[in-house]
Amino acid sequence: MSPRRSYDQYCSAARALDVVGDRWTLLIVRELLAGPRRYTDLHADLPGVSTDVLASRLKDMEREGVTTRRRLPPPGAAYVYELTGRGRELLPVLQALGQWxxxxxxxxxxxxxxxxxxxxxxxxxxxxxxxxxxxxLEEGDFHLYVGAEQGPVYGDGPAPREPDARLAMDTDTCLLVGRGELSVPDAVRAGRIEVTGDGAPAKALREA
Structure with missing residues (x-):
């Protein structure tokens, strides 16, 4: 295994980039924030990455303690990759980068x-x-585990159980909310987000 490349600078930002600064690494983290993923699933949701580069990045991330690999029990019997606790600490980093x-x-x-x-x-x-x-959204469904301290923070597709709230909106509204230019309560009041569900979060959003 080749040695890790380094900026050789005594700076915490430089040390962090030694670990996660390579192309595709943070996008792999983005995908793994949804929970354990198989290699084929990661490759499908990272259009443009080559199989060699993806395999190399996953090995580097495992070596650095950002991810781990485990084998699912039968009948799955496939290997999945998932974030370690250290890897999950990158969530606010990705959110700040996305906001920027x-x-x-x-x-x-x-x-x-x-x-x-x-x-x-x-x-x-x-x-x-x-x-x-x-x-x-028009592009499809996803679900969020808002406030979760362990496990995945989001997932692709419909919620695996009855959600506490369902939000329907167009992509433009989602972008405005993500940029902080429109609050969720304001979007609900303006009719740009439709809220359904009987859980406390749905009621709170409708009444905000």
Missing amino acids: GQTELGERRPTDAVRAHWFALPLLRSLEVEGLVEVR
């Missing part, structure tokens, strides 16, 4: 890939309720 990069989005380019769950982290930062929240 919101102004770079602009109009979607014809070559831009998109997955519904890529909107999860900006929206997660904007919700002030706690519980399981399902979100419906």
